[in-house]
Amino acid sequence: ALGKPSEAFGDLYKEFDEDRFIARLPSPPYLFMDRITHIEPEQWVLKEGGWIEAEYDVTSDAWYFSSNRTPLMPFCVLLEIALQPCGWLAAYMGSALKSKKDLRFRNLGGNATLFHEVLPEAKTLTMRTRLTQVSEAADMIIEQFDIQVLQTDEMIYKGDLTFGFFSKESLAQQVGIHDAKQNIYNPSSDELKIAKSFQLKDTPPFSPDTADPQYMDSTPSLAMPAKALRMIDIIDIYIPDGGPFGLGFIRGTKKVDPSEWFFKAHFYQDPVCPGSLGIESFLQLIKFIAFNRWGHLADSYRFGHIIGKPHSWTYRGQITPENTKIEVEAVVTSLHDMPVPYIMANGYLKVDGLYIYKMENFGIKLVSIK
Secondary structure, eight states, X not given: OOSOHHHHHOGGXXXXXXXXOOOOOOOTTXXXXXXXXXXXXXXXXXXXXXXXXXXXXXXXXXXXXXXXXXXXXXXXXXXXXXXXXXXXXXXXXXXXXXXXXXXXXXXXXXXXXXXXXXXXXXOEEEEEEEEEEEEEETTEEEEEEEEEEEXXXXXXXXXXXXXXXXXXXXXXXXXXXXXXXXXXXXOOHHXXXXXXXXXXXXXXXXXXXXXXXXXXXXXXXXXXOOTTTOOOSEEEEEETTOSTTSSOEEEEEEEOOTTSHXXXXXXXXXXXXXHHHHHHHHHHHHHHHHHHHHGGGTTTEEEEEOOSOOEEEEEOOOOOTTOOEXXXXXXXXXXXXXXXXXXXXXXXXXXXXXXXXXXXXXEEEEEEOO
16 A cells, blocks of 8 residues: 555566556555455466455444444445455556556446445455456556455355556546436426525544544434545535436535545545545435435434345546545435335436446435334
């Protein structure tokens, strides 16, 4: 994440110690991989096949539990746990040596299913990753991976991911999601007349380094994330019966702050907002709908993840400190009340007017704590 690449991988990476840029893992507090425990592929050989295994130790006092304001691992953290071994494997196989240009590493999307939630008492998670396909063209490399996250022998999360290595110049020419403008939902004038807006309150912890489990003690079971994790500032439009299915439409915004913690953590010499936090912002919109609809259950239920339903995401751009405004929108596709309230939604994220993320079949449910 921060040290000399040659000390982690060997002398072939010495040129990246000082003279050249190399793609890195995130640094704390967004590093979620503690050790590599098993390696099958041959080093410096970029080809399909062979698993690696890594581990991450979950601690009950981790900053993201108190920042999530509920005893549940946030989806963004779980996703990073699944993604980060892919970056390590790509480096181990020598991807950076394939071009004389300095290449950045970006997730392009994925398809996955969550089978179990991760709670504070989870202890150690095991991540398994293997390269399944690789293609090279000029100064671009596309790599596909199978991923698994397990707790002991129980499957937690499973899917397939696509990543790319790109030059800085190529990333600067982002074109966004090609069909977004044809598929987004535009509220009617009548809907906009009844739309609601809300300013979300800043609640502690305000940053990961000030997180403390004590913040959980005075928090209702059903609560929006604290400032340290919250990725939405304002709900600009909320129409409870809006959208193409009449089940709800919501749009929120966030001002890009170049000093925010995640730009420093993700990545060293390559500041970019983690795509996982973009998905987190989308899920926070769904949480807001759930809280607005079922707020009377705040003391007896907590937020939970949807289990057993495949979801997917696509990234075709990035958020950098030079950007100014993030907008996220969600269309509710299905909704259910008691006994297990849940909301499913699709949506998009755009930065400075360009749609760059697409999320499909994500959701939030309410879990009884009594």
